[in-house]
Amino acid sequence: xxxxxxxxxxxxxxxxxxxxxxxxxxxxxxxxxxxxxxxxxxxxxxxxxxxxxxxxxxxxxxxxxxxxxxxxxxxxxxxxxxxxxxxxxxxxxxxxxxxxxxxxxxxxxxxxxxxxxxxxxxxxxxxxxxxxxxxxxxxxxxxxxxxxxxxxxxxxxxxxxxxxxxxxxxxxxxxxxxxxxxxxxxxxxxxxxxxxxxxxxxxxxxxxxxxxxxxxxxxxxxxxxxxxxxxxxxxxxxxxxxxxxxxxxxxxxxxxxxxxxxxxxxxxxxxxxxxxxxxxxxxxxxxxxxxxxxxxxxxxxxxxxxxxxxxxxxxxxxxxxxxxxxxxxxxxxxxxxxxxxxxxxxxxxxxxxxxxxxxxxxxxx
Amino acid sequence: xxxxxxxxxxxxxxxxxxxxxxxxxxxxxxxxxxxxxxxxxxxxxxxxxxxxxxxxxxxxxxxxxxxxxxxxxxxxxxxxxxxxxxxxxxxxxxxxxxxxxxxxxxxxxxxxxxxxxxxxxxxxxxxxxxxxxxxxxxxxxxxxxxxxxxxxxxxxxxxxxxxxxxxxxxxxxxxxxxxx
Numbered sequence: 165x166x167x168x169x170x171x172x173x174x175x176x177x178x179x180x181x182x183x184x185x186x187x188x189x190x191x192x193x194x195x196x197x198x199x200x201x202x203x204x205x206x207x208x209x210x211x212x213x214x215x216x217x218x219x220x221x222x223x224x225x226x227x228x229x230x231x232x233x234x235x236x237x238x239x240x241x242x243x244x245x246x247x248x249x250x251x252x253x254x255x256x257x258x259x260x261x262x263x264x265x266x267x268x269x270x271x272x273x274x275x276x277x278x279x280x281x282x283x284x285x286x287x288x289x290x291x292x293x294x295x296x297x298x299x300x301x302x303x304x305x306x307x308x309x310x311x312x313x314x315x316x317x318x319x320x321x322x323x324x325x326x327x328x329x330x331x332x333x334x335x336x337x338x339x340x341x342x343x344x345x346x347x348x349x350x351x352x353x354x355x356x357x358x359x360x361x362x363x364x365x366x367x368x369x370x371x372x373x374x375x376x377x378x379x380x381x382x383x384x385x386x387x388x389x390x391x392x393x394x395x396x397x398x399x400x401x402x403x404x405x406x407x408x409x410x411x412x413x414x415x416x417x418x419x420x421x422x423x424x425x426x427x428x429x430x431x432x433x434x435x436x437x438x439x440x441x442x443x444x445x446x447x448x449x450x451x452x453x454x455x456x457x458x459x460x461x462x463x464x465x466x467x468x469x470x471x472x473x474x475x476x477x478x479x480x481x482x483x484x485x486x487x488x489x490x491x492x493x494x495x496x497x498x499x500x501x502x503x504x505x506x507x508x509x510x511x512x513x514x515x516x517x518x519x520x521x522x523x524x525x526x527x528x529x
Numbered sequence: 530x531x532x533x534x535x536x537x538x539x540x541x542x543x544x545x546x547x548x549x550x551x552x553x554x555x556x557x558x559x560x561x562x563x564x565x566x567x568x569x570x571x572x573x574x575x576x577x578x579x580x581x582x583x584x585x586x587x588x589x590x591x592x593x594x595x596x597x598x599x600x601x602x603x604x605x606x607x608x609x610x611x612x613x614x615x616x617x618x619x620x621x622x623x624x625x626x627x628x629x630x631x632x633x634x635x636x637x638x639x640x641x642x643x644x645x646x647x648x649x650x651x652x653x654x655x656x657x658x659x660x661x662x663x664x665x666x667x668x669x670x671x672x673x674x675x676x677x678x679x680x681x682x683x684x685x686x687x688x689x690x691x692x693x694x695x696x697x698x699x700x701x702x703x704x705x706x707x708x709x
Contacts, residue, residue: 461682
């Protein structure tokens with residue numbers, strides 16, 4: 165495990181960050197409508213001993229509005245952030261928002277592949293740019309830490325891991341897996357990296373059909389009806405496959421599935437909580453729901469958390485009972501074996517020396 | 530029969546994204562996976578067809594290209610590497626440059642308000658976005674009931690989060706020739 169460095173203490177404007185520190189690009193949503201993703205991410209990376217430092221003076225990546233309007237703008241806006249990270253001496257940038265990750269990573273590819281853009285950029289940005297910074301999604305990062313997470317999730321502790329046996333649906337959506345070149349080598353149709361992280365946490369990732377379907381993304385405000393239709397289909401499939409909550413790694417997916425869920429018809433079904441992957445990992449590491457921002461959601465997480473806690477306590481009690489019973493059975497078996505051995509020894513002793521009474525023939529009884 | 534102007538559009542797109550839309554063999558796999566297919570007049574494979582046949586304006590002025598979510602499902606699944614999402618990106622850009630884009634009012638209002646926020650502050654300010662959107666779209670009551678819930682959960686900043694390098698961001702918009 166790497167050394168814990170206080171991310172907040174890392175100097176934001178340093179020319180050379182300490183080795184191993186990741187540049188952090190929170191993006192607008194994590195500073196705005198989805199602060200719990202930022203909170204839970206910071207808590208989890210600290211717990212895992214991964215140091216992050218926010219890119220000084222970062223700007224919006226342009227999201228789908230720039231992508232939809234102008235290709236050059238959609239490359240140049242994220243490129244300024246990569247240039248800032250580069251100037252600050254970072255070699256990797258963490259972009260937890262799937263949309264930001266997609267735009268930053270796509271800009272990196274566009275600059276690498278298009279000589280015209282590469283030549284224009286220093287003038288457009290008004291700063292030098294060598295395109296030297298690698299872009300990581302939160303899932304790439306957590307995947308690197310999977311073994312550590314699994315070990316700590318399974319370690320004995322005063323409050324048991326609430327996630328064991330809990331069924332979760334890993335929802336990837338679009339931007340983590342498409343275009344396929346940006347999916348980090350995983351299958352864009354049947355990605356597993358988030359399922360693996362969920363498994364490392366002790367929970368059960370369900371098999372389901374909608375993991376890479378679109379949630380409606382940027383139409384949340386301008387075409388809400390489309391977003392409700394897509395979200396309903398996603399939630400219904402997750403429920404059919406037995407999921408107790410959805411797990412996302414994108415603030416836009418979260419808004420569309422959490423904030424907008426109450427506007428979807430639920431046919432009397434209970435609402436489905438939508439958790440960030442960082443919140444799931446945080447629970448597995450024993451962090452509190454408050455620290456992880458689990459109280460900020462529109463679909464209340466409290467009923468699920470309470471149920472998980474009851475089941476975890478029950479599981480621990482059952483495991484203890486089972487262990488006690490096993491121990492008792494083993495003791496009874498041992499006693500029986502010893503008694504049998506004694507009887508056999510007694511009989512043998514009686515045969516060998518029939519004339520002698522042998523009250524202590526067993527010896528070890 | 531192919532008119533010279535349609536060749537220009539396909540060639541123009543090939544110049545922009547390096548893929549000739551005429552290589553599409555109309556299998557329809559893109560449309561099968563498109564989440565907006567049955568809300569759009571034209572499904573992705575029909576957009577691909579229209580780019581290579583018929584008048585240029587007909588391809589550029591269809592509203593369907595603005596109902597694309599850029600989810601990239603079509604391009605990820607295209608068996609012939611035709612990149613319908615890239616073609617649609619290029620169509621939108623050419624339509625804007627030609628001044629003939631036919632955007633649904635709400636979609637135009639959203640993108641304009643969004644980019645305006647970035648140009649003004651360097652970052653998105655949700656309150657500013659929503660106010661700008663409402664004024665442009667006329668959807669005044671949309672999402673009003675969500676405001677108290679967002680505020681009580683600490684999810685709405687009243688003041689914009691303005692960056693120091695906002696002049697650099699404006700320079701980017703100007704150098705890219707994007708006017709709002």
